Amino acid sequence: MKYGIAIFPSKKLQDKVNSLRKRYDPHYALIPPHITLKTPFEIEDSKISDVIEQIKAVAKETEPIHIKVDKVSSFKPVNNVVYLKIEPKDVLTALHERLEEKCDVEDTAEYSFVPHITIGQQLSDEEHNDVLGSLKLQDFEHEELVDRFQLLYQLDNGSWTVYETFHLGKEN
Amino acid sequence: MKYGIAIFPSKKLQDKVNSLRKRYDPHYALIPPHITLKTPFEIEDSKISDVIEQIKAVAKETEPIHIKVDKVSSFKPVNNVVYLKIEPKDVLTALHERLEEKCDVEDTAEYSFVPHITIGQQLSDEEHNDVLGSLKLQDFEHEELVDRFQLLYQLDNGSWTVYETFHLGKEN
Numbered sequence: 385m386k387y388g389i390a391i392f393p394s395k396k397l398q399d400k401v402n403s404l405r406k407r408y409d410p411h412y413a414l415i416p417p418h419i420t421l422k423t424p425f426e427i428e429d430s431k432i433s434d435v436i437e438q439i440k441a442v443a444k445e446t447e448p449i450h451i452k453v454d455k456v457s458s459f460k461p462v463n464n465v466v467y468l469k470i471e472p473k474d475v476l477t478a479l480h481e482r483l484e485e486k487c488d489v490e491d492t493a494e495y496s497f498v499p500h501i502t503i504g505q506q507l508s509d510e511e512h513n514d515v516l517g518s519l520k521l522q523d524f525e526h527e528e529l530v531d532r533f534q535l536l537y538q539l540d541n542g543s544w545t546v547y548e549t550f551h552l553g554k555e556n
Numbered sequence: 557m558k559y560g561i562a563i564f565p566s567k568k569l570q571d572k573v574n575s576l577r578k579r580y581d582p583h584y585a586l587i588p589p590h591i592t593l594k595t596p597f598e599i600e601d602s603k604i605s606d607v608i609e610q611i612k613a614v615a616k617e618t619e620p621i622h623i624k625v626d627k628v629s630s631f632k633p634v635n636n637v638v639y640l641k642i643e644p645k646d647v648l649t650a651l652h653e654r655l656e657e658k659c660d661v662e663d664t665a666e667y668s669f670v671p672h673i674t675i676g677q678q679l680s681d682e683e684h685n686d687v688l689g690s691l692k693l694q695d696f697e698h699e700e701l702v703d704r705f706q707l708l709y710q711l712d713n714g715s716w717t718v719y720e721t722f723h724l725g726k727e728n
Contacts, residue, residue, distance in 0.1 A: 385567060392717050395557060399712045406713070413585035416717040534718060540571040541578070545564050545588040546706060546718035 385429065386538040387547075389422035389439070389483055390415075393451070393501065394528050401468065401501055408466065408504025408515055415544040417501050419451075419470055421533055422483045436548060438486035439535065442479070443550035449475050452527040456503070456519040464512040467500035468524055557601065558710040559719070561594035561611070561655055562587075565623070565673065566700050573640065573673055580638065580676025580687055587716040589673050591623075591642055593705055594655045608720060610658035611707065614651070615722035621647050624699040628675070628691040636684040639672035640696055 392398065401417040427435055454469040470476065476499040504515050532551050536544040550556050564570065573589035599607055626641040642648065648671040676687050704723050708716040722728050 395709060395711060395717070398717060402711060402713050402715075413715075416711065416715060532720075537567060539567060539574060539588065541574050543574075543585075543588060545567070545570060546721065548704075549718065549721040 385427065385432075386424050387427055387432075388420065388424045388536050388538070388544065389487075389533060390418035390420050390536060391530050391533045392416055392418050393530070397453070397501075397526055397528065400524075400526075401503060404503045404519070408507060408511075409502060410506050411502070411542075414542050415536070419476070419499055419501055421476070421480050422487060424538065425487060427487075435487055436535065439483065439548075439550055440556040442482045442486050443533070443552055443556055444554060446479050446482070446552050448529050448531040448552045449479070450527065450529050451476075451499075453501075453524045456516065456522070456524060457500070458512065458516050459498075460512060462495065464505065464507040464509065465502055466504040466507065466512065466516050466519065467502050470499040470501065473499060557599065557604075558596050559599055559604075560592065560596045560708050560710070560716065561659075561705060562590040562592050562708060563702055563705045564588055564590050565702070569625070569673075569698055569700065572696075572698075573675060576675045576691070580679060580683075581674060582678050583674070583714075586714050587708070591648070591671055591673055593648075593652050594659065596710065597659060599659075607659055608707065611655065611720075611722055612728040614654045614658050615705070615724055615728055616726060618651050618654070618724050620701050620703040620724045621651070622699065622701050623648075623671075625673075625696045628688065628694070628696060629672070630684065630688050631670075632684060632688075634667065636677065636679040636681065637674055638676040638679065638684065638688050638691065639674045642671040642673065645671060 398417040405412045405417065452471045454471045457467060457469045459465040477497050480497045507515060532549055534546045535548040536546050538544055570589040577584045577589065624643045626643045629639060629641045631637040649669050652669045679687060704721055706718045707720040708718050710716055
């Protein structure tokens with residue numbers, strides 16, 4: 385099955401992001417607003433319990449992370465994705481890298497890791513520039529403590545179901 | 557915030573149910589196919605950790621449950637909901653009742669507990685009868701072992717985000 389690992393931020397931030405995703409993100413109905421920690425990867429059913437034990441170990445040795453929305457940004461020219469950039473990059477990158485390593489699967493990431501919450505994607509160039517321009521004028525100031533992340537699997541319709549919750553800095 | 561407690565069955569069963577929900581269930585995009593263990597209830601933020609500890613205790617003392625899809629049925633005339641009936645009722649009812657009790661909130665359930673996975677809802681009488689008639693001819697034979705359930709909260713757009721995973725018969 386195809387799995388992914390993500391942080392769901394607080395309801396407050398999810399609601400704010402969803403009010404925009406509704407218009408700009410075709411994946412709006414497939415998964416709540418999230419920070420991807422590990423891009424989708426295939427695991428055989430027989431190996432999932434081992435991988436979960438590895439992820440538990442990573443979660444246990446990582447302290448809860450105080451995150452902050454930095455600014456609205458875009459992945460253009462790579463693709464027309466508009467997103468909220470999340471700080472601190474280093475701590476999240478370290479967690480991302482430990483998960484890549486422990487999941488014991490080939491790295492499926494094509495680009496360097498940029499912690500973010502997607503607001504819009506698959507936008508035309510014109511839409512992209514309009515959305516980015518107008519959102520840059522809005523205030524997205526927000527900070528919170530992240531104490532958990534989720535392992536999800538993808539259904540045939542493209543939506544994601546949570547399989548397991550992992551707590552940062554705790555026995556899981 | 558508004559919370560709910562549900563079991564997500566295996567991907568195989570979710571995919572089968574989603575292929576029908578897509579046409580018949582307006583909540584298709586709000587939550588994956590599920591067996592509701594506790595109908596939505598409000599909890600103040602300050603009380604959620606205590607409630608989670610109570611739910612952990614219930615999960616720990618409940619053994620994994622071997623469930624079986626019994627047949628296609630309907631809540632008509634109460635409402636035009638078509639669903640897969642899940643057996644064994646007694647074990648699931650016991651779990652439901654322990655959760656009601658331990659969540660320490662007033663019982664919000666208006667009807668007696670019937671473990672089920674919704675296929676269609678808000679159907680007109682004609683649609684309801686057509687869908688029920690045609691699904692009764694289909695084979696939904698399926699069984700599996702349920703070893704976990706999820707605590708979810710509802711976002712402003714009506715969709716649900718998982719907050720916590722609980723394992724049956726284990727320290728959580």
